[in-house]
Amino acid sequence: MLSACADLLEKFGGHEQAGGLTLKAANLPLFRERLEKEIASSVPAECFLATREYDLALPFRTWTPDALALLAQLEPTGCGNPAPLFRLERAEIQTLRRVGRDGSHLKLSLVDEDGTLFDAVAFSQGSAADAGCSRLDLLYRPVLNEFRGQTRIEAQVAALNPV
Numbered sequence: 001m002l003s004a005c006a007d008l009l010e011k012f013g014g015h016e017q018a019g020g021l022t023l024k025a026a027n028l029p030l031f032r033e034r035l036e037k038e039i040a041s042s043v044p045a046e047c048f049l050a051t052r053e054y055d056l057a058l059p060f061r062t063w064t065p066d067a068l069a070l071l072a073q074l075e076p077t078g079c080g081n082p083a084p085l086f087r088l089e090r091a092e093i094q095t096l097r098r099v100g101r102d103g104s105h106l107k108l109s110l111v112d113e114d115g116t117l118f119d120a121v122a123f124s125q126g127s128a129a130d131a132g133c134s135r136l137d138l139l140y141r142p143v144l145n146e147f148r149g150q151t152r153i154e155a156q157v158a159a160l161n162p163v
Helices: 003-008 025-042 065-072 126-130
Strands: 009-015 018-023 086-099 105-111 117-122 135-147 150-162
Touching: 003 009, 003 025, 018 025, 065 135, 086 126, 105 126, 105 135, 105 150, 117 135
Parallel strands: 117 150
Antiparallel strands: 009 018, 086 105, 086 135, 105 117, 135 150
């Protein structure tokens, strides 16, 4: 697909799972337009449906230091061995605020169906703060957050859906 736009690029290359390129800023609008057309004509429409696979639906109370140690035995994760992803439905929002220099991330306090209060962070999902809802379905990974001498388990949100 990058080859179809080669005349607009200074250089480009990559492999099946990544591509890199250099282009002049003046060529960006035309490059975007042509690349989008190339993608639309080459990729089946079902590839654009917003779906995510997850491993298991689990309440947040599941996560203890011992459980996280067991989960860590699956590492290293990456291509070919993706990190496990868990689903939590109808988490109640206690607090929600944008964070980061430009407000592009979310910091949340949530309560799961068992009444467990936990913190979560959703990187690059700050726009969800405008949804005006009281509950979320989310896909998450449990992580250890070490801050100011305190270690806590929190949810790193991969995807969220206001309900």
